[in-house]
Amino acid sequence: MPVRLDWKKLFLNTSDASGAPDSSTDAADSSSNRSPRRPLVILLAGVLAMALVVGGVLLVRQHSGADFRLAGASAGGVVNASAVGKGGVEVTAPEGEGLHGAEVTVDGKRVPVRTTGRHLTVGLDGLRDGTHELKVATEGSMLGGSELTRELKVDTTPPKLAVADTEGRSLRGPVTVKGRAQDAAEVTVAGRKAHVGKDGAFSVTLPRPPAKATAVATDKAGNTAREDAVITVRRPTLRAVHVSGQAWASDQLRKPVLKLLKEHRINAVQLDIKDELGEISYDSKVPLAKKIGAAKGYYDAKKAIKEIHAAGGAVVGRIVAFRDPVLASASWKDGHRDRVVRTPDGGPYGAGSKYGSLSFTNFANKDVRQYHLDLAAEAAKLGFDDILYDYIRRPDGKLSSMSFPGLGKTSPEDSIAGLVARTRAVAREHGAFLGVSVFGVAVTRPKEIAQDIGKFAKQCDYIAPMVYPSHWAEGEYGVSDPNSHPYPITKKSLADFVKKTRHTDAQIVPWLQDFSLGVSYGDAEVAAQIRAAEDDGIHSFLLWNPAVRYHGGALKPMK
Known part of the structure; x- marks a missing residue:
């Protein structure tokens, strides 16, 4: 929430070096013994406050981030490759506050932004992996603007994934896929979760060898690495x-x-x-x-x-x-003529050939x-x-001499x-x-x-x-x-x-x-x-x- 400013305490109280109230300022001063410095302080405080407003100098309301919402980073402030690729992170202002004209910096340098009402997208292209400071400063009213400061950790490095070639014994039996995924928090193969050891070694048993099995390794930041598992099942001697x-x-x-x-x-x-x-x-x-x-x-x-x-x-x-007289003849008769190999002039192909017309489907x-x-x-x-x-x-x-519609x-x-x-x-x-x-x-x-x-x-x-x-x-x-x-x-x-x-x-x-x-x-x-x-x-x-x-x-x- 914005810091509440108590103008009376801010400008009327004086303090010694220790920060405690001045011993000379007590209840007795409410009488005629009041310090002669008080009216001057009040006057100076009033003049200073008016000068701040009239001069256009705005006090800044610091936001811890509770009023702002940040999308595109994890709860820990980590931005992964997917977020960077999709345009960066998005800042949403509190209700009733716009972000038009906001100044955005990363590590003190202004960065390009796209603003739409209460939403502001911060581009992070080219930002190296590591820890960075994001600052969003908005214009404000007479009482000041708002500022969001957030530490962002950019991590776009995917896990190192390697899948071993696998040879299965049968197309109707199980097959185990193995590999290694360094720095991965989770690994799946063909959608099945694999067991991952401390050294990154993983294995998963599939009920039968698929035509294609993709291994996906995901790290804590959400970065992914993909590799197709080569599963070979050779047809036994036939x-x-x-x-x-x-x-x-x-x-x-x-x-x-x-x-x-x-x-x-x-x-x-x-x-x-x-x-x-x-x-x-x-x-x-x-x-x-x-x-x-x-x-x-x-x-x-x-x-x-x-x-x-x-x-x-x-x-x-x-x-x-595609040599199929039954399908070709039925399709031609029923008006599905694009199912049949045609001649350039639209007739059925094959008349005069050894197969005869209406013998080949398309x-x-x-x-x-x-x-x-x-x-x-x-x-x-x-x-x-x-x-x-x-x-x-x-x-x-x-x-x-032939035509294949489609x-x-x-x-x-x-x-x-x-x-x-x-x-x-x-x-x-x-x-x-x-x-x-x-x-x-x-x-x-x-x-x-x-x-x-x-x-x-x-x-x-x-x-x-x-x-x-x-x-x-x-x-x-x-x-x-x-x-x-x-x-x-x-x-x-x-x-x-x-x-x-x-x-x-x-x-x-x-x-x-x-x-x-x-x-x-x-x-x-x-x-x-x-x-x-x-x-x-x-x-x-x-x-x-x-x-x-x-x-x-x-x-x-x-x-």
Whole structure:
């Protein structure tokens, strides 16, 4: 509160050097014996008071700060980096008192301010860490102005944070993140509070590895340091065979696959979720799938997953993405034509191609993208261990001959890689790995069908290149007849993928050929491809045969 001035005591009393009343001034002086100096003192005091007012010299009412409010500093007067970055500290004057024209100094030097009524913002840009004196002096009335003096401690130095790289064992199990945060009062990782020791060492156990975990260290002043925790969970060796939805429903085709699994020749089954026809093989509950009639229910997803798990295998759910005649046709019919890849004149793309018109959906359309995110989330919740995209690309052909409504200035490569990133987050949330099937030529020709391997490798757990010998042209990689020489074409092409993904966490799980096309393939040809991959340091693979009949003799039992 303002200091109360008692004018009578201030000007009429006299004191000796000790501060006690003059002994000659007592009750007896009220009579005729009153000291002759009193009238003179009164007169001088009155003249001095009038001179102070008339001369414009104002007495200052000192404020301890109780009447002023200070925002942007802690109760202890500490100003952190956040407060400095947001403009400094704010002073609010007592009710009925304005701050217009106030003089503000820090360490005796005037500083820039912004004033609005009773509020005054003091900029602290460039102020070094340490203790400083803030002074706000206001103009006043006849009785004087007001002054606020406050000691401020500026502390903008964040804690020193370092997070150790972490490798988890499973996407569905706990993982412990460790690190050190010097001068931190609190540390959180992915929103969970960590235990912090006296030396700053901390640890926190997360229920499962997230796609991204940010560590945040906060000191007593409120300064923060952030660092993303690198949590790597490598997909264990994967040896699987492709099985379509309808094939799984056939005892004649399903049982031989389960036999390979029980003999440990494979350790996983790739089971179709959505195929090249756009049909979903189980009874999907995704609203758009039900609306367009895509869910066919060829097999019971939970039952199939349980059976494969019981036989000791994992389940890789394949989602054929943008080759989808069911969604394309239904969308065109219902007026949602931006869901379809178009020609420059607005028609459906693909007429005259091997796929036919209304065969490719538009990867840039938000409904199409959400459809695949929903399918991936549903499958991971059902218990599929992996989500494996196929046809995650634009159609073959010249880019100038097709149109993708909604793409804007984003490149097709970036747009598709963005969906891969979003899908990985969804899959990880429910404990599933994410793989991406790509053309063999994509490693050297990323724009041919909008599959940029370098970008994909940063957004998925593994790349599955289709390096079928029958699909390479004569002379590719210096091999005159790739189809007749499965070992060299497989080894040379996969070497490029290994090189391209070397500085990422993505693994290579190639699609290998177990079918005959022009050249008869048996145990020897399949085994040659597996050996070529191993010589490149790759021990995982997926075998493809559209008829779902595999050469078990080419598969050595796993230990």
